[in-house]
Amino acid sequence: MSKISSRYFIVALMCVMIHISLFSQSNMSKDESNDEWILAASSFTVDQEEVADAETPVSLALTEIKDLLPKLILSNINLPAIRKVKPEELLSREKLDLESSYISLVSTYESKLETKDTLIITAKEDDDFKDQLEEAEEAVLEAKKELEETDLKRKELNVQDFTETSENIVLYKDDSSVLFTMPKTGEPNTIQGLITGSIQLVGEYCHAKIQLVLYPGSKILYDETFTFRVNEIKSNAAQITRKLLPVIQNEDVVSILFQLAPKEVSDAIEIRVDGELVELDSNNAIVVSRNWHKISFNCDGYATAQTLANFSEEDSYTVQINLRKLKINEIKIDSSIPLKSLFVNGLEFNPEEPFLVDFLPAMGQAVISPNAATYFIITDDGNQFLKPNTQDISDYIEKRRRLMYTSYGALLLSFPFSFITYGMYIDANYSAYSYGINNGYDDTYTNLVEKQDNLEKVSNVTMAISIGLGVNLAYQFVRYILAVNKVLPKKTKTIKSASTEE
Template sequence: MALGMMTKRFSALFLIIILNGVSLCLPLFCESGKWTIAAQKFTADNVSNEDNVNSKTAEMLPSDILEKIGTAVTRNVMPEEQFERTKYKLRTERQSLFLQLSAEYKKRDSLVLANYSDYKLKTALKESQKKITSLQEKITANLDELKKATEENERKMAAVANGDAELQTQESELNKFKNLFKKIFEKDESLIQQEQISFYGNDVSKLYTPSNELKELAVTDSLYEKAVVNAGINTLLTGHYSKYGDYISVYVDMYIYPGVRKIGSVAEVGSVKELELITTSIAMQLVPVISNSLPVELVVAVSPQEAAPKTVVYIDDVLQKIESGKLIVDSGIHTIQFISEGYKAAGTTYAFEGNKKYFIDINFEKPKSGFIQVELKKPLNGSLLMNGERAIEVEPQKSQIAINGKEILGEFVAENGETAFFYIPHKLTFDSSNVIINPKPMDRMAYIDKRRKIMYTSYSIFIISLIPTFYTLANFKNNANLYANNQIDYETAKNWQTASNVSKAISLGCGLFWGYELVRYLMAANSVLPQKAKASKNSEFIYYTPEELEEIKKRNNTVETEEISNQKDGETE
């Protein structure tokens, strides 16, 4: 093999190994951190003596809230929060360095009082001064790092305010290829880091309990902050509750560490018997605060033009104002509804991701108005209900109702109370539409139950019929073998063959009967679905003036009143 060919193969193999190594290492360098949330036991406001019930309530409330929050939430860690962590770390480091510096100064001062020779004293002082100088340089470097971090935080917060999520630099394709291996282990500098929510001790039921020395201190005290940070907690839920009779009010405050800053407060009132609803409501209100949702920009375009000036927007049932065709909302799941006078309302529910722009085009439609007439294929006594309203019987076996351009779900109610559902598809819901239906009112649940029982009975008969079939078939085969060996006579073998054939025929008939009843049962179960109306080809839409419709209504009401009166008289007699 040529040397050049070997060199190329080894080069390709080396490149594959490098790329595979990079693909294995990348998850390690891209692994996101954890944002730990904890809660401490709540306190009762109007209880002097803490009994067992109040103690359980004080522990159950925070645990239930944490459980409702769950671990699926992701925290957007802003540069300001990242800076607070850096500042706390540097401050802790400076305090430690200062304590070491203080001890070193005291140690140096004590050398003068010690019984040392001049040479030994000079050497000891020189060594001590060297340590002091090193500590002073570390404190100075720490302060310089704090200054740089402060400037960097201001720059990043300004970038976030301008809507930039990442610090990006433009590179040519050639430079990107050149820097492929140079930057292979470098992460993109993201202004906003995402951290997955985790619980203190990885257990929602585990509450943070401060030591006895900290119990009397406020959660904003520096000593309390130090203990919380040392416990690896990023945010702490505190709360208190009041209970009067069957009702309870719960108040929850959320503090972020380090920096000890209150980032949210929630209050909820409800029944003691429905604590589940209270904790769920509190958790739902805390989730946006925990996730630190970024704003979302909605660009709204309305058509037709004449509908735009009259358009109002409701987001989560709250009226919003559109400025220059734009809306700013928090990220998360929102229900948006657009309403314009004279047009059909439009809306949707969507999960909006933060720091993004969404374009929403609203095409308002004029509501379709008019009347539709429904004809019965066969004469039936009863009434028609469509979209929750009773239709007007304009002719025998023909009723009319107003339409709004949507599909119509209707129900025919017979005089004996039995019903039959039907629906009119969207393409037939236009003014002057004439449709026909063939309702079959019945007690469908009783009918389905009847067909189910018959089907199971036929199945049982079929299974039972298989017993003699298998028995006679086995005996026939056995006797056929005996006859082949001249051990029995022909008539015996023939009788078993006949018995086997008869049994198989009976089983086949039972199987067919079971299959038939199974199909009937499935058809019965399917009968609960509404029947689809069809366009009527044998008759036309009959127009009535408003006065004629009003007269028909009065006549129908009179007939109904007389029927009800006759029924009452009959019952009285």
């Protein structure tokens, strides 16, 4: 078997496997609401002559893809989902209904009129004839009245008579693996939306033209062509669904034009909207729903940029992005203690050798032992000095916390002794003074004064102890705060070379 044939057989086999996966998935159950908007997908047509020959690998691949792609698109629609129905669409639906009723009533009116004319020409003039003619004339008048009323309703329709509503989106037969077959004549009356299209296979690439048709009215709401590798059909089907979904849900959309700088990033940049990878059209634009969106920009050799903005006020926006080229910085870490391991921006480096980082500031971790690590920030390139932690920070913080609370407890315990002895001193002082005033300065007074002096000394000692414990508490609190701050990353210090200092 040739190389090309083998490739197409592999593609066909892959398609069959995805088919099996789709059939094994059960779709979301439909909402119990009566207002449903039924979405279906039909088998895609093939714009290629090889399909006529069922024996070729290309034909086999096309046969699989034309059914697989619409099924994958449907399977990527997350249900339950709501579709907005604008007044203009409701007006269009009502007009189509009245138009259909009007055509039917015209046919009925002409039939009744023909019946009356036939009766006049062929019937005999007797009592039965008069009754039959009267009935025929009444039928004609009634049909004419209905016809005129319908015509009047049709002419008086106005968009202001309708208000926006919503419908629950459900899949045809509640199954993404079931494709819809179009009737041979007329429009389908069991669905409201149909995903259809055509495919063409060129080498390893598939060109798929995707359309979304609205019924009744056969209005094409979406028409776009996609090109992708056949072996990437699953991821591209998800992208097609993402582009179709705002149209299916009838959301208001806006266009975002990107002006990228420098120019060389245009071909290599990766743009994501709300985490989903998107591709720009030929005008460097995308279409998104009117809402808040987070947009990120990634390109090798440039710093990642992102923005979160509200795209709901205007019909189109322009986003200007100037990516900053990353500078390769050579760093060498010198420390007061030999490092066991060194990590910077999540990558491990040899602590003894210089290393390269593509942007600054950079976050790192220096490890001395399994229990001693230091986080640091590098803001400049060149030689950097770091004084790492030499012990387990969590244990050190816990030790300082215990000492602080022990000091606090000791201070609280000292207060009763200080207050009591001071109170006793004040009481003794008052007793001696009162006794001396009333009884004179005898031996009892001398004893009271001696007692007062002793209590004053005790009070001063207990007060000094409380003050000392208070000072110690403040000291331990400061040490605790300093210990807690060791958790914060340290900023390295740039070591200036001799030439720089000169």
